[in-house]
Amino acid sequence: xxxxxxxxxxxxxxxxxxxxxxxxxxxxxxxxxxxxxxxxxxxxxxxxxxxxxxxxxxxxxxxxxxxxxxxxxxxxxxxxxxxxxxxxxxxxxxxxxxxxxxxxxxxxxxxxxxxxxxxxxxxxxxxxxxxxxxxxxxxxxxxxxxxxxxxxxxxxxxxxxxxxxxxxxxxxxxxxxxxxxxxxxxxxxxxxxxxxxxxxxxxxxxxxxxxxxxxxxxxxxxxxxxxxxxxxxxxxxxxxxxxxxxxxxxxxxxx
Amino acid sequence: xxxxxxxxxxxxxxxxxxxxxxxxxxxxxxxxxxxxxxxxxxxxxxxxxxxxxxxxxxxxxxxxxxxxxxxxxxxxxxxxxxxxxxxxxxxxxxxxxxxxxxxxxxxxxxxxxxxxxxxxxxxxxxxxxxxxxxxxxxxxxxxxxxxxxxxxxxxxxxxxxxxxxxxxxxxxxxxxxxxxxxxxxxxxxxxxxxxxxxxxxxxxxxxxxxxxxxxxxxxxxxxxxxxxxxxxxxxxxxxxxxxxxxxxxxxxxxxxxxxxxxxxxxxxxx
Numbered sequence: 001x002x003x004x005x006x007x008x009x010x011x012x013x014x015x016x017x018x019x020x021x022x023x024x025x026x027x028x029x030x031x032x033x034x035x036x037x038x039x040x041x042x043x044x045x046x047x048x049x050x051x052x053x054x055x056x057x058x059x060x061x062x063x064x065x066x067x068x069x070x071x072x073x074x075x076x077x078x079x080x081x082x083x084x085x086x087x088x089x090x091x092x093x094x095x096x097x098x099x100x101x102x103x104x105x106x107x108x109x110x111x112x113x114x115x116x117x118x119x120x121x122x123x124x125x126x127x128x129x130x131x132x133x134x135x136x137x138x139x140x141x142x143x144x145x146x147x148x149x150x151x152x153x154x155x156x157x158x159x160x161x162x163x164x165x166x167x168x169x170x171x172x173x174x175x176x177x178x179x180x181x182x183x184x185x186x187x188x189x190x191x192x193x194x195x196x197x198x199x200x201x202x203x204x205x206x207x208x209x210x211x212x213x214x215x216x217x218x219x220x221x222x223x224x225x226x227x228x229x230x231x232x233x234x235x236x237x238x239x240x241x242x243x244x245x246x247x248x249x250x251x252x253x254x255x
Numbered sequence: 256x257x258x259x260x261x262x263x264x265x266x267x268x269x270x271x272x273x274x275x276x277x278x279x280x281x282x283x284x285x286x287x288x289x290x291x292x293x294x295x296x297x298x299x300x301x302x303x304x305x306x307x308x309x310x311x312x313x314x315x316x317x318x319x320x321x322x323x324x325x326x327x328x329x330x331x332x333x334x335x336x337x338x339x340x341x342x343x344x345x346x347x348x349x350x351x352x353x354x355x356x357x358x359x360x361x362x363x364x365x366x367x368x369x370x371x372x373x374x375x376x377x378x379x380x381x382x383x384x385x386x387x388x389x390x391x392x393x394x395x396x397x398x399x400x401x402x403x404x405x406x407x408x409x410x411x412x413x414x415x416x417x418x419x420x421x422x423x424x425x426x427x428x429x430x431x432x433x434x435x436x437x438x439x440x441x442x443x444x445x446x447x448x449x450x451x452x453x454x455x456x457x458x459x460x461x462x463x464x465x466x467x468x469x470x471x472x473x474x475x476x477x478x479x480x481x482x483x484x485x486x487x488x489x490x491x492x493x494x495x496x497x498x499x500x501x502x503x504x505x506x507x508x509x510x511x512x513x514x515x516x517x518x519x520x521x522x523x524x525x
Binding site: 144146147149152156160165168171248249251 | 371401
């Protein structure tokens with residue numbers, strides 16, 4: 001309760017300072033709109049439904065790209081951890097590609113797929129896949145061998161061991177990778193939406209882009225806030241409960 | 256409890272028969288002989304302790320019997336059949352409990368049962384509950400593994416090994432990481448369970464007293480290469496306590512045998 005109060009006081013003071021600074025004419029309203037102006041834009045965008053539409057369009061793309069990234073990343077991670085050959089080839093490639101900011105894929109995606117949903121999906125998948133693949137492979141390599149031996153003595157075959165022992169045992173790593181993958185997917189998609197103009201739906205990235213074109217900085221800042229809010233909500237609603245359950249089960253400390 | 260796999264065969268041959276088992280460890284071209292010509296028969300329901308210093312290959316021998324490792328020479332038969340891999344008829348208990356942290360105590364005991372055909376979920380749960388009760392943990396069914404003490408973890412591990420109703424229990428220094436008081440309680444419990452469930456047990460230890468307290472026979476092994484140097488019978492009544500005078504006496508004799516290996520004269524030759 002005390003922590004929440006501190007957060008409210010600190011952010012309240014920050015907003016008040018921002019608003020008062022604008023009132024006093026310390027900086028240009030065009031370059032840095034006041035909180036009330038941004039709140040006004042947000043209210044309008046929520047009222048006419050354009051913000052919600054953008055969130056839905058972006059969310060759909062995100063879930064699709066993220067889902068494909070997961071469906072490819074986890075099995076490929078399992079395979080990579082099991083085969084020396086894949087570890088030396090695919091593993092190395094994944095490590096290299098993970099360090100590549102996914103916005104670098106945008107020019108290639110545009111040439112390959114044109115101004116399409118596929119191009120955007122491709123960028124998102126490239127952003128997610130490698131982090132998830134690497135985390136899964138890492139998790140599997142960290143499974144204590146004694147678990148596998150114990151399972152074998154109880155009659156567990158290779159496939160059963162993989163699905164019922166190795167995969168759950170590496171879950172803390174896999175969830176970590178999924179969280180990282182989610183953050184990467186989110187970034188990739190914003191980059192893709194800013195650069196790829198499609199007529200199949202206006203996402204948050206497009207709203208931000210048009211805010212810039214219109215020199216409407218309150219729109220740019222409003223969309224930035226919306227992007228942060230969505231990211232925060234997903235983290236709290238999706239990942240936090242899973243992580244809590246894992247920590248409870250595994251008995252690892254959590255503050 | 257239904258007895259599907261635990262029925263002793265009428266011919267009453269040895270439950271385990273090891274004949275001339277040899278095992279090498281290979282590393283970068285050099286070969287190290289870890290087990291040399293080990294032969295041993297274990298009768299159904301017998302409790303045999305493998306005793307020896309570290310490096311005498313006793314754990315390797317246990318792994319070979321478990322089917323986790325293949326011998327380089329000789330053969331292992333379990334109730335007349337050659338051992339080619341792990342089997343639910345020979346369950347293993349390791350030094351570390353090796354319990355799965357993503358399952359609760361009951362879930363761990365149920366793991367082996369899930370692979371046993373002909374059991375539905377309800378039956379599995381019932382069997383698992385029975386064995387958790389047998390090891391005195393009926394109140395900890397839903398405890399997370401990290402919430403259990405070392406002794407309790409080994410109890411869950413024992414319940415997990417017993418649950419599929421194996422004929423043979425292979426125990427690899429299962430109590431060596433526990434404190435003395437917990438260990439003594441587990442000696443009593445294990446003997447009690449042994450009289451109730453009658454398993455053939457192969458128990459690896461480096462603790463002489465433990466071997467004398469638990470075993471019907473003590474197989475004393477010598478290192479480099481690992482081989483059987485002598486077998487000591489323990490004709491003491493059960494249940495035994497680690498502090499019994501008879502146990503102490505047998506332990507003294509076994510200790511003398513172990514010491515003799517290190518003296519220049521005694522090369523462990525039978």
